[in-house]
Amino acid sequence: MRRKVSMTINGTQYEHEVEPRLLLVYHIRENAGLTGTHIGCDTSNCGACTVEIDGHSVKSCTVFAVQAEGAQITTIEGLAKGNELHPIQQAFWDEHGLQCGYCTPGMIMAAKQLLERNPNPSEREIRLGIEGNLCRCTGYHNIVKAIQTASKVMATGAGKEAKAPATVS
Amino acid sequence: MAISQMVGASIKRREDPELVTGTGSFVDDLPQTGLAYMSIVRSPEPHARIVSIETSRAREADGVVAIFTGKDIRADFQAPMPVTPTFVPDKKAPDQYPIATDKVRYVGEPVAIVLATSKAAAEDAAERVEVRYQPLPPVTDIEKAIETGASLIHEDLGTNLSYDTKFAAGDIEAAFREADIRFKQRLVQQRLIPIAIEGRGVVADYKKFANTLTVWSSTQIPHFVKVFLAVLLGIPESQVRVVAPDVGGGFGSKIRVYPEEFLTALASKRLGRPVKWIEDRNENMRATHHGRSQLWDVEVAAKKDGTLLGVRVTQWLDLGAYCSQFGTFMVIGLLVAQGAYRMKAFDGRGIGVFTNRTPTDAYRGAGRPEATFLIERVMDLLARETGLDPVEVRRKNFIRKEEQPFTALLGLTYDSGDYELTLGKALEMVGYGQLRKEQAEKRKQGTYLGIGLATYIEICGLGPAAATQAASGVSLWGMSVVRLHFTGKATVIIGSSPHGQGHETTMAQVAADVLGLPIQDIDVQHGDTAIGPMGMDTYGSRSMALDGTAVHLSAVKVREKAKKIAAHLLEAAEEDVVYEGGRAFVKGSPSKAITIQEIAVAAFQTNRIPKGMEGGLEATTFFDPTNFVWPFGAHICVVEVDKDTGAVRIVRYVAVDDCGIRINPMVVDGQLHGGIAQGIGQALLEEGIYGEDGQLKSGTLLDYLVPTAADLPSFELEATITPSPVNPIGVKGIGEAGTIASSAAVVNAIVDALEPFGVKDIDMPASPEKVWHLMHKNGGKQR
Ligand code: FES
Ligand code: FES
Numbered sequence: 045m046r047r048k049v050s051m052t053i054n055g056t057q058y059e060h061e062v063e064p065r066l067l068l069v070y071h072i073r074e075n076a077g078l079t080g081t082h083i084g085c086d087t088s089n090c091g092a093c094t095v096e097i098d099g100h101s102v103k104s105c106t107v108f109a110v111q112a113e114g115a116q117i118t119t120i121e122g123l124a125k126g127n128e129l130h131p132i133q134q135a136f137w138d139e140h141g142l143q144c145g146y147c148t149p150g151m152i153m154a155a156k157q158l159l160e161r162n163p164n165p166s167e168r169e170i171r172l173g174i175e176g177n178l179c180r181c182t183g184y185h186n187i188v189k190a191i192q193t194a195s196k197v198m199a200t201g202a203g204k205e206a207k208a209p210a211t212v213s
Numbered sequence: 214m215a216i217s218q219m220v221g222a223s224i225k226r227r228e229d230p231e232l233v234t235g236t237g238s239f240v241d242d243l244p245q246t247g248l249a250y251m252s253i254v255r256s257p258e259p260h261a262r263i264v265s266i267e268t269s270r271a272r273e274a275d276g277v278v279a280i281f282t283g284k285d286i287r288a289d290f291q292a293p294m295p296v297t298p299t300f301v302p303d304k305k306a307p308d309q310y311p312i313a314t315d316k317v318r319y320v321g322e323p324v325a326i327v328l329a330t331s332k333a334a335a336e337d338a339a340e341r342v343e344v345r346y347q348p349l350p351p352v353t354d355i356e357k358a359i360e361t362g363a364s365l366i367h368e369d370l371g372t373n374l375s376y377d378t379k380f381a382a383g384d385i386e387a388a389f390r391e392a393d394i395r396f397k398q399r400l401v402q403q404r405l406i407p408i409a410i411e412g413r414g415v416v417a418d419y420k421k422f423a424n425t426l427t428v429w430s431s432t433q434i435p436h437f438v439k440v441f442l443a444v445l446l447g448i449p450e451s452q453v454r455v456v457a458p459d460v461g462g463g464f465g466s467k468i469r470v471y472p473e474e475f476l477t478a479l480a481s482k483r484l485g486r487p488v489k490w491i492e493d494r495n496e497n498m499r500a501t502h503h504g505r506s507q508l509w510d511v512e513v514a515a516k517k518d519g520t521l522l523g524v525r526v527t528q529w530l531d532l533g534a535y536c537s538q539f540g541t542f543m544v545i546g547l548l549v550a551q552g553a554y555r556m557k558a559f560d561g562r563g564i565g566v567f568t569n570r571t572p573t574d575a576y577r578g579a580g581r582p583e584a585t586f587l588i589e590r591v592m593d594l595l596a597r598e599t600g601l602d603p604v605e606v607r608r609k610n611f612i613r614k615e616e617q618p619f620t621a622l623l624g625l626t627y628d629s630g631d632y633e634l635t636l637g638k639a640l641e642m643v644g645y646g647q648l649r650k651e652q653a654e655k656r657k658q659g660t661y662l663g664i665g666l667a668t669y670i671e672i673c674g675l676g677p678a679a680a681t682q683a684a685s686g687v688s689l690w691g692m693s694v695v696r697l698h699f700t701g702k703a704t705v706i707i708g709s710s711p712h713g714q715g716h717e718t719t720m721a722q723v724a725a726d727v728l729g730l731p732i733q734d735i736d737v738q739h740g741d742t743a744i745g746p747m748g749m750d751t752y753g754s755r756s757m758a759l760d761g762t763a764v765h766l767s768a769v770k771v772r773e774k775a776k777k778i779a780a781h782l783l784e785a786a787e788e789d790v791v792y793e794g795g796r797a798f799v800k801g802s803p804s805k806a807i808t809i810q811e812i813a814v815a816a817f818q819t820n821r822i823p824k825g826m827e828g829g830l831e832a833t834t835f836f837d838p839t840n841f842v843w844p845f846g847a848h849i850c851v852v853e854v855d856k857d858t859g860a861v862r863i864v865r866y867v868a869v870d871d872c873g874i875r876i877n878p879m880v881v882d883g884q885l886h887g888g889i890a891q892g893i894g895q896a897l898l899e900e901g902i903y904g905e906d907g908q909l910k911s912g913t914l915l916d917y918l919v920p921t922a923a924d925l926p927s928f929e930l931e932a933t934i935t936p937s938p939v940n941p942i943g944v945k946g947i948g949e950a951g952t953i954a955s956s957a958a959v960v961n962a963i964v965d966a967l968e969p970f971g972v973k974d975i976d977m978p979a980s981p982e983k984v985w986h987l988m989h990k991n992g993g994k995q996r
Binding site: 063065066073078079080081082083084085086087089090092119120121123124129133136137138140142143144145146147148149152167170171172174175176177178179180181182183184185186187188 | 225226228229230231232233234235236237239241242333408409410411412459460461462464493494495712713714715879880882883884886887888889890891913914915919920921922923925927928951
């Protein structure tokens with residue numbers, strides 16, 4: 045009953061025999077071992093499982109692994125370049141856009157798509173754009189700020205603004 | 214305190230790089246080999262006898278390792294699950310075991326466990342377990358639960374009443390006699406489902422020959438879990454280790470020692486291999502405890518000039534099917550319902566009943582949002598009765614700054630507070646006078662703006678040990694270990710167990726100032742029972758006030774010892790040695806300083822320290838405060854209500870909160886944002902709805918509405934700082950304040966918007982449907 049499925053995740057080719065009913069999110073977590081993509085519901089509401097499939101942000105719990113045959117997938121683990129965070133990751137850190145961090149990978153993947161489609165979104169557009177991702181910790185306030193900051197940084201390619209909190213690492 | 218660099222700074226959290234890159238370690242992410250996966254067969258019936266459980270078909274399924282029913286494993290548990298006496302020592306609390314044997318009492322109660330080689334195999338097999346039930350009439354209504362003839366949930370108790378208790382002070386009859394104004398109101402605290410975005414999960418690894426048990430659990434309370442695993446499973450406590458790894462939110466829902474922790478551990482013990490159980494959302498909404506589910510009936514006595522005289526209130530609490538571990542904590546609502554106001558008498562009665570629903574326990578604020586909702590709704594109702602502005606009514610009744618520390622009617626003493634200060638600031642921020650004018654203008658044009666206030670106080674920072682032991686049977690304090698290493702780096706171990714609060718950063722800030730060490734040289738560890746002597750974990754906005762203070766005190770002890778060693782090395786009298794910025798020197802000769810790193814080395818070369826001194830540079834503190842801490846603040850919500858749709862939009866949300874000294878203002882604001890959002894969720898969206906058939910109708914995230922980004926505004930926050938006198942760093946708590954204030958502020962705003970329609974109250978959640986009906990009950994006419 046198992047079927048062979050191959051796909052590229054964060055530039056690496058993965059080939060596995062899977063049950064046809066296996067959801068992509070489990071495939072990513074258990075077969076590819078990329079546990080940054082989380083699971084927060086069973087009704088496609090929470091967005092914790094959001095990844096990018098062929099350039100579209102998708103809730104990976106809504107797709108069977110076999111449907112992603114041949115796909116190019118990016119997960120949260122694929123965003124940073126070496127030690128350099130993606131500007132959205134950096135902005136979430138700078139603006140305190142996370143608390144427990146469980147929603148964060150999905151939230152960042154959703155934000156990435158949002159900014160690709162609309163590089164300079166208004167607050168309302170940001171709020172509507174991440175409506176499919178639930179966060180129970182932050183009240184979204186700093187998530188919105190983080191996306192605004194990322195939008196500015198990505199537009200100018202510049203570093204962070206001075207007003208952000210002190211970095212002590 | 215010495216010149217502070219780190220405390221008060223919005224330092225970015227050291228927790229975050231892992232979490233933003235997807236390399237955090239939540240329970241389900243932990244690598245583990247040889248696992249068996251557990252799936253739990255749960256009751257679909259709210260109230261029924263178990264007639265039989267047939268497992269033979271399930272046993273034949275692929276990958277099944279073992280199946281245990283309640284009867285198979287009941288005898289393995291050496292005691293029932295813990296219930297604390299919290300506030301009501303003489304309540305009826307039936308024994309609850311982790312798994313049902315003869316009878317089920319709520320939908321979701323475990324009846325059998327299936328262990329298999331994969332999660333899917335375990336779930337497949339669980340579906341093949343055939344349980345026959347003989348249904349009994351379910352009890353689903355708080356008041357009807359104790360009517361005669363109600364179906365008995367625990368037959369041996371002979372009643373569905375757990376307790377009926379009183380908290381009263383002052384002459385309430387006299388207050389009502391003196392009153393010109395008397396009114397009554399029922400306030401509904403609907404059932405809420407906490408929904409941490411990470412559900413619960415447990416991995417247990419029992420080693421047979423060593424008789425050791427290691428458990429990783431998505432919990433707020435690893436230390437409690439350790440003790441009770443040892444007790445129930447009969448393993449010496451010294452052989453049990455519990456780790457809370459990264460935990461994806463709690464909000465009180467992970468404050469209990471749960472059936473699944475015992476079941477996973479027991480399965481591992483039975484099988485002799487590690488076992489993993491990960492809760493899915495469907496289970497989470499039924500098996501993880503719920504919050505609120507109360508009715509508050511209030512009667513108010515006041516004078517025409519707005520002076521509050523007395524409040525009589527009955528709090529009905531739906532405990533659900535059992536008395537949960539801290540299930541009666543919520544009567545604390547009665548103890549603090551006096552709020553920020555003077556009154557002559559308070560008469561509170563708490564009635565706790567069993568129903569065939571998921572047990573209730575702490576949910577963010579736990580009793581205190583209910584209390585604030587009560588007194589803040591009362592203030593607005595009183596304003597309506599007297600025709601005074603809600604601001605004036607509050608000002609008239611405020612406990613004054615000069616009266617602090619203020620002993621409230623029921624004997625609790627507020628540590629400090631200046632309620633006028635936070636209110637004044639909030640009014641200024643929102644532009645209150647102008648806003649009232651705008652509201653009047655807009656009403657003429659058929660646009661309904663509402664302004665709602667909540668000026669709250671909160672009791673938190675649980676200790677003190679004696680008071681918490683008297684109230685709850687649990688002696689609560691803060692714990693820390695501060696340890697300097699040979700190379701001058703430090704490890705701080707805390708007894709609290711964060712799940713998003715950022716303790717690794719904020720606790721390091723506290724220690725850095727005392728030790729004068731660069732913050733990056735201080736590592737903070739938590740959530741592992743093997744690393745420190747004991748901990749009282751994280752809930753009740755207690756971590757900074759208790760464990761944070763303990764960190765401060767341990768760091769002071771380390772610093773004092775370092776000074777002694779420095780004096781010895783410098784061949785000076787200890788009184789002549791100054792310790793500053795991580796360096797010790799003889800007064801007046803700072804250039805001849807020795808550094809903390811050099812002192813640390815000496816501490817481990819015991820020939821170099823004073824005779825009679827122990828080696829090492831380390832201190833442990835159990836901090837027991839003299840009082841609780843009492844944050845306070847003023848929240849103002851501005852809403853616009855759409856007459857055509859009944860939709861409520863939050864236009865502005867302004868809050869001024871005072872949690873004493875703020876260690877990290879960025880983190881404080883973050884706690885407030887999340888807290889406010891949860892209170893707004895209660896006010897507008899969330900409701901755990903049970904049908905009369907005992908089934909949870911809003912049992913998925915499609916039906917149970919957690920606020921999304923689009924439902925909420927950005928928040929406008931300011932702070933005032935009134936240091937707490939009960940701990941040396943002057944901190945209070947902030948984890949729950951947002952939730953404690955916000956549902957009241959939102960509902961007050963909605964009722965204010967609907968004032969032209971003669972509306973005095975609305976039940977939460979204020980759905981568009983409810984709002985629309987209230988606006989249209991007189992054919993949409995205004996009064
Ligand atoms: S896990 Fe995919 S949307 Fe919730
Ligand atoms: S940070 Fe905890 S759910 Fe978003």
